[in-house]
Amino acid sequence: MSVVPEVSSAPSSVQPEGLFQRILLPIDGSELSLRALATGLELAKTFGAKVLILHVVPPFNSVAYMTEFLAATELRYSQHAVQSASRYLDQATELARQAQVPCECHYVFGERPSEAIVAAADEHHCDLIVMATHGRSGLNRLVLGSETQKVLMRSRVPVLVCR
Numbered sequence: 406m407s408v409v410p411e412v413s414s415a416p417s418s419v420q421p422e423g424l425f426q427r428i429l430l431p432i433d434g435s436e437l438s439l440r441a442l443a444t445g446l447e448l449a450k451t452f453g454a455k456v457l458i459l460h461v462v463p464p465f466n467s468v469a470y471m472t473e474f475l476a477a478t479e480l481r482y483s484q485h486a487v488q489s490a491s492r493y494l495d496q497a498t499e500l501a502r503q504a505q506v507p508c509e510c511h512y513v514f515g516e517r518p519s520e521a522i523v524a525a526a527d528e529h530h531c532d533l534i535v536m537a538t539h540g541r542s543g544l545n546r547l548v549l550g551s552e553t554q555k556v557l558m559r560s561r562v563p564v565l566v567c568r
Contacts, residue, residue: 425454429531431522432460434493437537441567442497445535446504448565456508457529458497461518462486487512519555526562535565 430445432438442458449456463486465479490512501508509529515521526534538553557564 423452425449425452425533427529427531427533428454428456429522429526429529429534430456430458430497431518431525431534431536432458432493432497433518433537434460434489435537435539437539437568439496439500441535441537442500444565444567446501446506448533448535449506450504454506454533456501456506457525457531458494458501458508458510459522459525460490460493460510460512461521462490462512462514463518464514464516486514517555519552519559522552522556523559523561526560532562533565534560534562535567537567 425448428445428449430442432442445456448454465482494510494512498508498510511525513521513525522534522536525531534556536553536556538551553564553566557566
């Protein structure tokens with residue numbers, strides 16, 4: 406004989422724990438990614454989870470001519486990209502602090518953000534990814550691709566997609 410616990414519709418002060426312990430929150434600095442970050446922080450607070458906030462910096466791409474000029478341009482790009490990543494992550498860290506959610510922040514250089522996101526989820530043993538989608542459709546989606554779609558296809562953990 407099995408016993409089915411009674412389910413109450415009254416609000417409970419008991420918070421669910423253990424479902425998610427480490428949540429990956431990739432951000433790109435856009436308003437959409439910050440809204441997904443807020444959703445991820447709410448979930449983390451609800452489940453008592455820690456978060457890993459990740460920003461993927463695309464590497465400098467160029468045609469290989471005028472080597473000295475391009476080397477200087479690549480260095481400036483890298484410095485600017487790291488400053489932008491730090492700014493995004495500082496903002497995300499402050500939001501996590503305000504939500505009282507423990508967080509760790511990283512940025513990585515990568516040509517394929519979806520691969521970097523899936524690799525970070527594996528490497529840091531995340532059990533959920535919460536990310537935004539820009540909601541492109543038609544030709545824009547075909548030409549630009551969808552990093553979120555690629556994460557959905559490759560991830561071994563659940564992915565919550567926010568719009």
